[in-house]
Amino acid sequence: MHQPDTAPRRSTFYQYQVHPFRTPPELAGGRSDAPVVIVGAGPIGLVTAIDLARFGVRSIVLEQDAQVSHGSRAIVLTRRSMEILQQAGVDAPFTAKGLPWSSGRSFFRGHEVYRMMLPHDDDDRFHPCLNIQQQYIEQFLLEAAERTGRIDLRWGSKVLTIAQDPDGARLTVDTPAGEYVLAAPWVVAADGGRSAIRRLMGLRMEGRAYAGNFVIADIKAPLGLPTERLCYFDPEWNPGNNVLVHRQPDDLWRLDFRLPDGETAEEALAPARLSARIEQILAMVGRRVDWVLDWAAVYSASTLTLAEYRHGRVLFAGDAAHLLPIFGVRGANTGLQDAGNLGWKLAMVARGEAPPALLDSYSAERVEAAREICEEAGKSTRFMTPPTAGFRLLRDAVLSLALTEEFCRDLLHWRTSRPHAYRHSALNGAGDDFDGGFAPGEPIRNVRLGPDDFLFDHLKSGFHLIGFGAGALPLPRLTVPVITIAVGSATLPDPDGRIAAKFAAPPGSAYLVRPDLHVAARWLQPSADAVAQALRIATAQGPSPARGRLDGGIAARTPVGKGGAR
Amino acid sequence: MIPKRLGNADLEAVYDRLAEAVDDVPAEQRELFLAKLALVLANLVGDPAAIAEAIEAARRDL
Numbered sequence: 001m002h003q004p005d006t007a008p009r010r011s012t013f014y015q016y017q018v019h020p021f022r023t024p025p026e027l028a029g030g031r032s033d034a035p036v037v038i039v040g041a042g043p044i045g046l047v048t049a050i051d052l053a054r055f056g057v058r059s060i061v062l063e064q065d066a067q068v069s070h071g072s073r074a075i076v077l078t079r080r081s082m083e084i085l086q087q088a089g090v091d092a093p094f095t096a097k098g099l100p101w102s103s104g105r106s107f108f109r110g111h112e113v114y115r116m117m118l119p120h121d122d123d124d125r126f127h128p129c130l131n132i133q134q135q136y137i138e139q140f141l142l143e144a145a146e147r148t149g150r151i152d153l154r155w156g157s158k159v160l161t162i163a164q165d166p167d168g169a170r171l172t173v174d175t176p177a178g179e180y181v182l183a184a185p186w187v188v189a190a191d192g193g194r195s196a197i198r199r200l201m202g203l204r205m206e207g208r209a210y211a212g213n214f215v216i217a218d219i220k221a222p223l224g225l226p227t228e229r230l231c232y233f234d235p236e237w238n239p240g241n242n243v244l245v246h247r248q249p250d251d252l253w254r255l256d257f258r259l260p261d262g263e264t265a266e267e268a269l270a271p272a273r274l275s276a277r278i279e280q281i282l283a284m285v286g287r288r289v290d291w292v293l294d295w296a297a298v299y300s301a302s303t304l305t306l307a308e309y310r311h312g313r314v315l316f317a318g319d320a321a322h323l324l325p326i327f328g329v330r331g332a333n334t335g336l337q338d339a340g341n342l343g344w345k346l347a348m349v350a351r352g353e354a355p356p357a358l359l360d361s362y363s364a365e366r367v368e369a370a371r372e373i374c375e376e377a378g379k380s381t382r383f384m385t386p387p388t389a390g391f392r393l394l395r396d397a398v399l400s401l402a403l404t405e406e407f408c409r410d411l412l413h414w415r416t417s418r419p420h421a422y423r424h425s426a427l428n429g430a431g432d433d434f435d436g437g438f439a440p441g442e443p444i445r446n447v448r449l450g451p452d453d454f455l456f457d458h459l460k461s462g463f464h465l466i467g468f469g470a471g472a473l474p475l476p477r478l479t480v481p482v483i484t485i486a487v488g489s490a491t492l493p494d495p496d497g498r499i500a501a502k503f504a505a506p507p508g509s510a511y512l513v514r515p516d517l518h519v520a521a522r523w524l525q526p527s528a529d530a531v532a533q534a535l536r537i538a539t540a541q542g543p544s545p546a547r548g549r550l551d552g553g554i555a556a557r558t559p560v561g562k563g564g565a566r
Numbered sequence: 567m568i569p570k571r572l573g574n575a576d577l578e579a580v581y582d583r584l585a586e587a588v589d590d591v592p593a594e595q596r597e598l599f600l601a602k603l604a605l606v607l608a609n610l611v612g613d614p615a616a617i618a619e620a621i622e623a624a625r626r627d628l
Contacts, residue, residue, distance in 0.1 A: 109627070379578065382585075390588030393596075394581055403627045407570035411581060 002158040002174035004066040012220040012294040013250040014135045016067050021156035026173075026180035034060045034152060035350040037171060037184040039159055039197055041065075043074065043134065044318030044335035045190035046141035050088045051343025053148035054461045055515075057350045060182070061151060062173060064158035068142070071295040072133035072218050074332035075248055080419040081333045082126035083446070084340040086456060087517065090144040091126075097136055097249055100127035104229030106412050113233075113402040114412040123447050123502065125454040128416070129329070131227060131248050137332070162187065162200050162314070169313045186346060187314045190335075195320035201311060205323065207304035207374050212385035213259045214299050214326070215268050218252050219278060221291035230285065231414075233399050237280040240392070242384060245285060252294060255281050256326070258385055265298035301325040301381045303374035309338075309363040317342055322370045327380040330373055333417040338366050344462075344515035348539060353480065358540035361427050369420035376415050383411070419443040422518060429512070429521030429534035429542075436504030437511075438519045444511070447499045455499060458485070458492060462515050463538070465531060468500050469507025476532030480539055482512075514538060568623050 008016040025032050036052055038045045041063035049059045077085075077094065085091040106114035118128035145151040160179065161172040168185045189197035230245040241258035248254060255278060259268050267273065274296060282288050305322040309315060318335030342362050348354035386392035402409050421442040422428070428440035438444050447455040466485045467473040473484050487505070488494045503511060510526040512534050513519055521534035536542035572580060591599045608617045 379582075382582075386585075388585070388589045389593070390585040390590075393588055394585040398581070400627045401623065405568050405623055407568050407572070408577065410574045411577065413574075 001176060001178065002064065002156065003176050004064060004156040006066055009067060009070050011135070012292050013252055014133070016135075018066050019153075019155040021066070021176050022154070023177055024154060024157075024175075024180065024182075026182060027175070027177055032060060032152065032182070034058045034184060036060070036186045036188060036346060037062065037169070037182060038188040038190055039171075040189070040191035040195075040318075040320070041138070041142070041153060041155075042069065042190060042192055042318065043137050043141060043332050044339050045188065046138065046145055047084070047088055047090075047336060047339040048188055048190060048317060048343055048346075049151045049153075050090060050141065050144055050148060051339060052347050052350070053145070053150040054088060055344060055347030055351075056150075057347045058150045059152070060184070061145075061153045062157040062159060062171075062182075063153065063155050066155045068138040069134040071297060072135065072248060072252065072254065074134045074137065075131050075246060075254055076329040076333075077130045077132060077137075077336075078329060078333045078417050079124055079126040079128050080417070080443070081336045082130060083456060083517065084336050086125075087340065087459070087461070087515075088144075088343075090141060093140040093143075094130065094132060094137070095126075097140075098130040098132035099227045099247055099249055100130050101227040101229070101247075102128045104231065104414065106231040106233065108233045108399045108403060111403055113399070114409050116413060118416060121445070123445065123454075123498075125446055125448075125456065129229075131246060133248055133250075133252065134332070136249070159191075159196055159200075162197055164313045185313065186350060188342070188346070189314055189316045189320045190318050190339075191320050193319040193323055195316075197314065198306070198316065198320055201314065203306055203311070205304040205306050207302065207323075209302040209304065210300060210325075210381050210385055210387055212261070212300060212387070213263065213265065213268065214301075214385075215255075215257055215259060215274070215277075215296060216299065216326075217255045217274060217278060217296040218248070218294040219255065219291040220251050220294055221253055221282075221287075221289050222251060223247075223253055223282075223285070223287045223289060225285065225287070229414075232284060234396075235280070235284055237277070237284075240396075243281055243284070245281070257281070259298075268298055269296055299326065301327065301385055303378050303381065305367060305370040305374060307367065309366055310359050315342060315346065315359060315362065317366075321366070322373075324370070324373055325377045325381045327384050328377055328415045328417055330377055330417045334370065334373060337369065337419065338362075340516045341366055348480075354539040354541060358427075361425060361540060365420075365422040365425050365427075368422065368424065372420060373417075380415055427514070427520060427538045427540065429537045430523060430530060431519075432509075432522060432524045434504045434509070434522060434524070437522070438503065440519050440521055443516075443518050444513055445502060447502050449499075456517075459483075459517070463520070463535065464513045465510055466503070466513060467510040467526075468503065468505040469509070471508060473510060474526050474528040474531055476528040476535070479532070479541075480535045482531075482535065512538065568619065 036059040038061045102118045102120045104116045158174045163170050169187045171182045227247045232243040244256040246254040302323040317338040324330040345358045386395050398411050423441045431440040463482045468487045487499045509524045511522045520538035
């Protein structure tokens with residue numbers, strides 16, 4: 001009998017709402033027929049459900065808790081994440097509540113040694129970063145999920161077992177009213193870093209964990225500092241380590257600092273010690289104000305990923321699939337890219353519009369992205385939490401030099417989560433030689449059309465055939481629905497040719513863009529046959545290595561274990 | 567001000583290689599290794615004035 005905690009979590013700023021358990025049909029002798037079961041109602045599970053819903057696919061979401069996330073956790077959403085949320089139709093409350101920013105400053109021995117401006121292109125609607133607590137992220141997504149009418153969210157529901165065969169998957173779910181079996185054709189494992197599904201299926205991740213623990217502590221305090229990332233290296237009270245300060249809505253501040261080697265989580269979170277350090281941080285930023293602790297936790301950095309995100313009928317997304325460092329805000333932001341990639345593909349497969357092999361492209365594309373992140377984030381991690389004496393020595397040398405020498409300051413540059421170009425994707429079709437623009441696999445970028453009007457505001461849910469200049473677009477006999485956009489027409493005027501310039505699109509050319517805004521193909525002179533061909537390839541139905549059967553047959557997959565910690 | 571000759575990609579690669587090289591050497595021989603490296607690199611730089619500037623830059627803010 002699974003009994004979630006039904007006392008509202010305590011917070012200095014957030015009103016937790018406890019969601020009651022509702023007896024599901026299965027416990028009353030009935031059944032549900034949702035094509036997809038999503039395990040986990042965190043940000044990634046919810047965006048996946050919302051994305052499926054916008055393509056007309058129902059889902060059941062199983063969440064073992066009865067309320068949203070404990071603690072602010074993921075607090076920074078990148079521009080790309082906001083674009084994904086906009087495509088899912090849920091961005092408005094985030095923009096209203098969140099704090100946008102673009103700059104960061106690094107300090108060493110009281111001096112500013114590095115200032116970084118993340119580029120905020122005038123053509124982007126969203127700022128490079130937006131700070132907002134995970135409680136709000138989940139709340140806004142829950143409200144949006146409710147509005148779809150297609151998502152059956154089951155609180156207090158914990159998965160005990162999972163099994164699958166060619167016909168589908170079966171989960172044993174434990175609830176306050178007893179256990180039941182839930183069968184579904186597809187399962188999305190979005191159950192977080194300590195994923196039960198990953199553990200139950202005996203899957204191990206590849207990569208490494210880094211030694212070095214960090215405390216994140218949220219305080220409510222009137223600091224009155226602007227919204228930017230502040231990083232302090234080697235403060236006197238915490239020699240050799242670093243401190244980060246981030247502003248959040250509602251006067252909350254995220255303090256993040258590395259612990260001395262050997263110190264345990266228990267020692268670090270002991271109230272007296274934690275308070276003393278918070279006081280020292282406030283002195284360091286020059287704001288000795290009254291404060292209240294909202295939440296604190298200890299974490300460490302890893303660069304870990306499953307080698308495959310598809311295991312038969314189970315798809316892994318978010319922290320269930322990968323554990324990436326907090327440096328460069330790579331946790332939720334990577335997971336949201338997973339959800340954006342998975343949603344439309346799983347929807348097409350669930351509706352019988354594409355073969356299950358399309359889901360193999362989800363795994364291939366997102367695993368490649370995760371590996372790139374492990375590589376890039378590994379560099380930041382080796383700077384923020386040097387794993388060896390050699391790396392620590394070099395880090396200290398750079399910090400010391402950076403006080404007076406410019407040549408090495410860019411080593412303090414902090415890479416941030418970014419979208420990935422799926423250059424090797426099996427879904428990429430023809431890529432004619434454009435003089436710029438976006439190649440197959442790459443995400444398209446936004447264009448400003450007016451003071452509050454951007455290209456992405458005009459995109460809907462599905463594939464888009466974006467045509468430029470004169471003439472009608474060559475529409476094939478449609479096996480896959482395609483939304484046509486004629487740039488330069490009355491519906492999307494381009495008086496200064498700015499859209500055409502951004503896409504490097506001469507008159508007569510066209511782009512086929514996937515529902516997740518990555519380019520499938522582009523032509524200087526498209527024909528109906530070429531477009532039809534590209535659509536087949538982009539939905540894994542064409543002459544490509546990935547093959548599948550529309551009758552729901554699964555490609556048997558044997559996970560290739562490569563060692564790794566978890 | 568020491569002029570920037572290495573692009574960032576190369577500088578990062580050098581950073582990693584130096585860190586790994588330091589780790590490869592037993593702790594008590596680290597100083598000797600770094601002194602040898604300084605001499606080798608000074609010779610490669612070849613310009614006494616530039617080398618003097620480098621020594622000054624490295625001595626600051628220790």
